[in-house]
Amino acid sequence: MTAFTLGVHNLPAAEVVLIKTLMRLFPATATFKWRFAETGPFDAVVTDATNASSEVPAGLARGVLKITRTDAATDADCITRPIRAEQLQEWLALQGELLRLVPRPSVRTESRAVTTQAGGTRFKLRRWPSAALLQNDPQRIRLATLLSRRALAAHELARISRLPAEQCQAFVDSLQQTGLIEVVRVEAAAAKRKPAPSAPVLARPLAGGLIDGIRRRFGL
Amino acid sequence: MHEYKLLFTGTMGAGKTTAIGAVSDSAPLVTDVLNTDASVAKARTTVGLDFGQFTLDNGDRVRLFGTPGQSRFDFLWKILAKNALGLVILADNSRPDPLADLTVYLDGFREELATLPCVVGVGRLDSHASPNLDDYAALLAQRGLVLPLLPVDVRRRDDVVLLIDTLLAQLEAHLYEDENHDDAE
Amino acid sequence: MTTLSEASKTRAQNEVQRLLYDVSTVRAVVLATIDGFDIASAMRDELEPARIAAMASSISAISEVVSQEARLGRGKCVTLDTEEGFALVHAVHHPQVPLVVNVIAGKDAILGQITYRVTQLARSLAEI
Numbered sequence: 001m002t003a004f005t006l007g008v009h010n011l012p013a014a015e016v017v018l019i020k021t022l023m024r025l026f027p028a029t030a031t032f033k034w035r036f037a038e039t040g041p042f043d044a045v046v047t048d049a050t051n052a053s054s055e056v057p058a059g060l061a062r063g064v065l066k067i068t069r070t071d072a073a074t075d076a077d078c079i080t081r082p083i084r085a086e087q088l089q090e091w092l093a094l095q096g097e098l099l100r101l102v103p104r105p106s107v108r109t110e111s112r113a114v115t116t117q118a119g120g121t122r123f124k125l126r127r128w129p130s131a132a133l134l135q136n137d138p139q140r141i142r143l144a145t146l147l148s149r150r151a152l153a154a155h156e157l158a159r160i161s162r163l164p165a166e167q168c169q170a171f172v173d174s175l176q177q178t179g180l181i182e183v184v185r186v187e188a189a190a191a192k193r194k195p196a197p198s199a200p201v202l203a204r205p206l207a208g209g210l211i212d213g214i215r216r217r218f219g220l
Numbered sequence: 221m222h223e224y225k226l227l228f229t230g231t232m233g234a235g236k237t238t239a240i241g242a243v244s245d246s247a248p249l250v251t252d253v254l255n256t257d258a259s260v261a262k263a264r265t266t267v268g269l270d271f272g273q274f275t276l277d278n279g280d281r282v283r284l285f286g287t288p289g290q291s292r293f294d295f296l297w298k299i300l301a302k303n304a305l306g307l308v309i310l311a312d313n314s315r316p317d318p319l320a321d322l323t324v325y326l327d328g329f330r331e332e333l334a335t336l337p338c339v340v341g342v343g344r345l346d347s348h349a350s351p352n353l354d355d356y357a358a359l360l361a362q363r364g365l366v367l368p369l370l371p372v373d374v375r376r377r378d379d380v381v382l383l384i385d386t387l388l389a390q391l392e393a394h395l396y397e398d399e400n401h402d403d404a405e
Numbered sequence: 406m407t408t409l410s411e412a413s414k415t416r417a418q419n420e421v422q423r424l425l426y427d428v429s430t431v432r433a434v435v436l437a438t439i440d441g442f443d444i445a446s447a448m449r450d451e452l453e454p455a456r457i458a459a460m461a462s463s464i465s466a467i468s469e470v471v472s473q474e475a476r477l478g479r480g481k482c483v484t485l486d487t488e489e490g491f492a493l494v495h496a497v498h499h500p501q502v503p504l505v506v507n508v509i510a511g512k513d514a515i516l517g518q519i520t521y522r523v524t525q526l527a528r529s530l531a532e533i
Contacts, residue, residue: 149393213276251466268466292459
């Protein structure tokens with residue numbers, strides 16, 4: 001089970017440190033797997049609802065835990081100060097259940113924003129996706145196969161597969177929702193890639209011709 | 221003219237010979253003989269190799285080799301895997317323990333699997349739903365492998381072609397150089 | 406699917422043993438089913454009969470294909486000539502259970518003599 005991510009939004013530094021410490025101390029179990037994340041989007045975020053200007057931006061997180069004043073703690077997504085470990089843990093456990101039950105909406109815009117800021121984000125499959133996700137679609141299978149072999153950005157996926165960039169991005173998004181994909185952030189300055197170990201027998205100049213030739217032979 | 225090789229392996233009865241036949245230009249050569257193993261209800265078994273081929277429009281040839289499935293012929297596996305472009309492992313989901321069967325080939329081709337493109341085709345899933353493809357994926361993940369896993373009926377040419385396509389995609393991933401790397405050269 | 410009876414296997418074991426004792430330059434004799442299971446063996450060297458059996462059946466099957474492709478009829482025997490000796494893989498055309506006998510001989514062995522003896526062995530094994 002992939003860990004869910006918890007972030008913070010507009011909290012005082014001391015409370016950020018407290019939450020980070022609590023997250024390290026919470027024991028991971030088969031059903032409770034959360035980790036603190038510095039950058040979003042997150043699965044859940046803790047925010048200071050006592051501050052009127054602390055509205056959480058749309059798309060930052062699916063679940064929002066609001067720290068409110070005692071008299072304003074109106075629903076299950078509110079806690080009051082001081083932040084208590086068992087309150088946070090309980091809320092995260094419940095949130096985890098909800099997240100597992102309800103598929104995530106597309107986080108496409110956010111993913112792109114993260115990609116731009118980070119200078120490059122590549123994705124690699126850590127496990128073959130389910131038949132339900134692949135739908136026996138040769139294009140999806142081909143994209144998944146590429147991602148199984150090396151970490152690729154969506155635009156690189158589009159380039160190799162010659163499929164539209166939007167289609168590649170949408171597929172990567174759907175894989176991210178399943179937690180099967182590993183995000184590999186690449187700093188722009190250090191983006192010189194070490195080539196993956198080559199297939200043993202192909203000389204590069206011949207290879208593209210061979211692959212196209214086989215695809216033509218079978219009408220792929 | 222260049223010649224290339226694809227290798228098909230998997231348990232007895234998984235359909236290696238049929239798969240090769242499905243995509244070969246002409247009927248493949250087979251080295252199957254009488255099966256004396258009473259534990260397997262099959263009249264004949266491959267003890268040497270199956271051989272088929274198809275020719276590309278530029279005259280290049282792709283040879284398809286099928287290995288014997290039983291591990292007593294594993295000495296042939298290494299010989300046949302040499303210089304192969306890719307490996308297709310066919311699994312028969314109707315057998316008593318298909319995941320254990322797969323492990324035999326993952327072990328037998330362990331060295332090759334570090335670099336050789338590979339796909340696992342699982343047959344007879346429609347009549348034998350367990351283990352399912354997620355179970356196969358879990359087994360592979362435990363061994364640190366992420367391999368394409370496809371349901372197949374090797375009597376259907378399109379299914380075998382899709383297996384070959386995943387090998388080609390893996391070759392493409394191997395060959396890809398990113399723009400930054402090219403610019404820096 | 407027929408298999409050899411226990412009595413036949415015992416006779417086969419006696420036959421392969423006899424060849425080994427009779428010809429001092431023979432290093433090993435392995436009788437195998439056509440699909441590579443060892444049935445009887447006699448050895449001077451530390452070799453694994455199961456592996457020899459599998460290899461012999463592969464060699465036999467591949468050479469059978471060559472024989473058919475070349476329109477030379479049914480295969481009889483394959484000679485593997487090496488630096489330190491030779492091996493003969495001879496078909497045994499048993500009416501119920503096709504077999505393969507593999508004889509490994511050292512450098513001092515005489516090919517003609519061994520070939521003659523193996524051909525005789527194959528004939529008698531076909532009648533066990």
